[in-house]
Amino acid sequence: MSGLAGLYYPATPKPVDPARIRAMADAQAHRGPDGSGVWTAPGVGLGHRRLAIIDLAGSPQPMSSADGALTVTCDGEIYNYIALRAELQARGAVFATTGDTEVLLHGWTLWGPAMLDRLNGEIAFALHDSRRQCLFLARDRLGVKPLHYAELSDGAVAFSSELKGLLAHPLLRREPDIRAIEDYMALGYVPDDACIVAGVRKLAAGHALLIERGKPVPAPSRWWGADFSNRATGSAKALEEELVSLLRDAVRSRMVADVPLGALLSGGVDSAAVVALMAEASSKAVKTCTVGYGRAGHDERSHAAQVARRFATDHRARVVAADDVALIDPLVTAFDEPFADASALAIYRLCELAREEMTVALSGDGADEGFAGHRRYRFQRAEERVRALLPAALRVRVFGALGRHYPKADWAPPPLRARSTLLALAEDGAEAYAHAVGVTTPALRARLFSDAAKRALGGHRAEDRYVRSMHDAPARDALDRAQYADFQHWLPGNVLAKADRTSMAVSLAARAPLLDHRLIEFAQRLPVSMRVRRGQGNWLLKQSMACYLPADIPQRGQKGFVTPISAWFRGPLAGEAAALTKSRILSNWFDPSVIATLAADHRAGHGDHGHTLWQLVMLDRATRRIFG
Structure with missing residues (x-):
C-alpha cells in the first residue's frame, strides 16, 4: 500500500521538474511514511510514497528494469x-528484488497489457515504457x-492516488463541478464517474489507460467487469465446499x-469468517480490534x-465517544471530496x-455486495415480483395514489414506513432502486438547489447512472441488476x-479477502436462491461458515457501524446546522432559507x-478546503 503520483507529456517530451513530482507525492505522505522516490526522464516523471509491507529493505519505487527501458510506480499489492x-523466471526473467512490484516490469515485457488478467491483487499503477513511448x-x-488523473493546460497528464496529489500541482484548475454536487447530494458520495473538481477524472475500476506519445489521450478501456449473466450448477453442498x-x-x-x-472485527458474519480462517492459518493468536459507541443500537x-x-x-x-465530532476536519482532509457516510468516523x-x-489489517469489506x-x-427483488403482476399504468395509478396519501412516518419502525414502498412500486424497478440507495430525495434536492444551480445542472440527475447500469446489466434477475449497479457505483465510490x-x-x-476476484466471480454466478433465502442475504456465505462460527453470528443481521448523527444535530452539532x-x-x-427550515424542523423533532x-x-467543509 502506497501513494503514487506523476506527469506525462503525450505531445512532446517537455522537461519535468522533480520537485513538482515530489510535491505531488508528498501531499500523500500518509499513504507511505516509510520512504519516497522520484524518477524523471524527458516528458515523464513518476513519484512514490512507500508503506513497506514485503521486502522491507528492498523494492524501492519508482522501480526500473535492468536496462532502464521500463519504470513503474505502484500502489497496493499483488x-x-x-x-x-x-512463471516469469521459467521464461527467463531475472529478478533483483524479492517483492511483488518487479512482477509488473517482467510481466509487461512478456505479456504487455494482457498481464492484467493474470494479476490477483488490489493495485493501481503507472508504468512508463521508453521503447514504446507510452504510459500505462x-x-x-x-x-x-x-x-x-487530469489533463493540464501545459499539455501534461497529471495523475495521483488521491485528489490531493493533483491539487498540489499549480496548473490544476480548481473549479467545482455542479453535476458532482448533485451526485453527492443524491448519493452521499461523489461516484467514480464524477469528481468535485471539474476536469479531474477517476480511472474506473477494472479499466486501463494507454497514453502514447504523439497521440491524443484516449478513453480508458475496460479489462474486467462484473457479469451476472451465467449461473453455476451443482448442489448446495458442492458450492459450499468450493x-x-x-x-x-x-x-x-x-x-x-x-x-x-x-483483523478489523465487527459483529457480522463477514469479518468473523475472515478471522476464523486467519486463526486456522496462524500459529499465533490473531490480533483483532473493534470499536463501538457504547449505546443501544449503535454498538456491536x-x-x-x-x-x-x-x-x-x-x-x-x-x-468511541457518542459526540466524536472532532473528527470532521480529519475526515474532510482524508477524503478530499465530500463524503457523507457517517460510519467513516x-x-x-x-x-x-x-x-x-x-x-496490515484484513477486513470483511465486500461480502454484502458480493453475496x-x-x-x-x-x-428490490420482492418489489419487482409485485411490479411483474400489474401493468405499469395501473401501478402508477394505484400505488402512486396510495403512496402520495400515506402519511410520512420517519419515526416509525421500518415495516410501518409503507409510503416509500408504495411509491417505489409505482416506479420502474431501476428508478426505484436508484432512489433506494440515495440519501437526499429528488424532491428535497429540488427544494434545496437554487434556480441558478438547477439551470447549471441542465437536466443532469444523479439517479440516471443507476438506471442505465441496471437496464444494461449482464444479468438474469432483479437481484442481479441491483448488485451489478452497486458494483459500478456504490462499491468503488x-x-x-x-x-x-x-x-x-x-x-x-x-x-479485503472477500473482494478476491475469484470469490466475486463465483458469487456472481450463484443462483439467486444461494444468495438470498428465507429472508436472509449472504445465505451461502453464512451456510458455509456455520460450522466455524458461534451459533448466532451467521443468523443475526449486521448493523455495521451506525453513527448517531440525527442525535448530534439536536445536540453537539445543532450550532453547525444553524451556521450552514x-x-x-x-x-x-x-437556498439558505430551505437549509434553515430543515435545521429548525430537525432540532424541534418535526422531521x-x-x-x-x-x-x-x-x-x-470539503469545498471550502478545496476551493477557498
Whole structure:
C-alpha cells in the first residue's frame, strides 16, 4: 500500500521538474511514511510514497528494469506474485528484488497489457515504457485502490492516488463541478464517474489507460467487469465446499507480510469468517480490534468479543465517544471530496486502534455486495415480483395514489414506513432502486438547489447512472441488476473509498479477502436462491461458515457501524446546522432559507433531516478546503 503520483507529456517530451513530482507525492505522505522516490526522464516523471509491507529493505519505487527501458510506480499489492515470479523466471526473467512490484516490469515485457488478467491483487499503477513511448495506467478489478488523473493546460497528464496529489500541482484548475454536487447530494458520495473538481477524472475500476506519445489521450478501456449473466450448477453442498476453498485461499494469500498483521472485527458474519480462517492459518493468536459507541443500537462490541473468544484472538475494543465530532476536519482532509457516510468516523477510529499494533489489517469489506447481504436487495427483488403482476399504468395509478396519501412516518419502525414502498412500486424497478440507495430525495434536492444551480445542472440527475447500469446489466434477475449497479457505483465510490481513505489516513494497509476476484466471480454466478433465502442475504456465505462460527453470528443481521448523527444535530452539532445558512460557498448552489427550515424542523423533532444536514456540513467543509 502506497501513494503514487506523476506527469506525462503525450505531445512532446517537455522537461519535468522533480520537485513538482515530489510535491505531488508528498501531499500523500500518509499513504507511505516509510520512504519516497522520484524518477524523471524527458516528458515523464513518476513519484512514490512507500508503506513497506514485503521486502522491507528492498523494492524501492519508482522501480526500473535492468536496462532502464521500463519504470513503474505502484500502489497496493499483488497477492499471487510468488506464482507469477516462478512463471516469469521459467521464461527467463531475472529478478533483483524479492517483492511483488518487479512482477509488473517482467510481466509487461512478456505479456504487455494482457498481464492484467493474470494479476490477483488490489493495485493501481503507472508504468512508463521508453521503447514504446507510452504510459500505462491501470486500476484493479473492483477499484480497491484509487487513481485520479487530469489533463493540464501545459499539455501534461497529471495523475495521483488521491485528489490531493493533483491539487498540489499549480496548473490544476480548481473549479467545482455542479453535476458532482448533485451526485453527492443524491448519493452521499461523489461516484467514480464524477469528481468535485471539474476536469479531474477517476480511472474506473477494472479499466486501463494507454497514453502514447504523439497521440491524443484516449478513453480508458475496460479489462474486467462484473457479469451476472451465467449461473453455476451443482448442489448446495458442492458450492459450499468450493466457497470455503476460495475463502481459505483468499485469506491466506493476504496474510503474507513482513510486518505485524491482524483483523478489523465487527459483529457480522463477514469479518468473523475472515478471522476464523486467519486463526486456522496462524500459529499465533490473531490480533483483532473493534470499536463501538457504547449505546443501544449503535454498538456491536459484544458480538465481536464473542467471535474473539471463539478463536482466542488477541482482542482489543475501544468505545468511541457518542459526540466524536472532532473528527470532521480529519475526515474532510482524508477524503478530499465530500463524503457523507457517517460510519467513516467509527472506521477511522477503528483504523487508529488497529495501527497501534499492526501495519496490515484484513477486513470483511465486500461480502454484502458480493453475496447480496444488503436488506435493500431483498426489498428490490420482492418489489419487482409485485411490479411483474400489474401493468405499469395501473401501478402508477394505484400505488402512486396510495403512496402520495400515506402519511410520512420517519419515526416509525421500518415495516410501518409503507409510503416509500408504495411509491417505489409505482416506479420502474431501476428508478426505484436508484432512489433506494440515495440519501437526499429528488424532491428535497429540488427544494434545496437554487434556480441558478438547477439551470447549471441542465437536466443532469444523479439517479440516471443507476438506471442505465441496471437496464444494461449482464444479468438474469432483479437481484442481479441491483448488485451489478452497486458494483459500478456504490462499491468503488462508497465502500472502497471509505476503506482506503480511513486506513491510509493512519498509514494502515487494509486488505479485503472477500473482494478476491475469484470469490466475486463465483458469487456472481450463484443462483439467486444461494444468495438470498428465507429472508436472509449472504445465505451461502453464512451456510458455509456455520460450522466455524458461534451459533448466532451467521443468523443475526449486521448493523455495521451506525453513527448517531440525527442525535448530534439536536445536540453537539445543532450550532453547525444553524451556521450552514451563512455559508458563502453553499449559497452558490442552495437556498439558505430551505437549509434553515430543515435545521429548525430537525432540532424541534418535526422531521429527521440528520443525513441531509450531515451532507451539507461535509460539503461545506470539503469545498471550502478545496476551493477557498
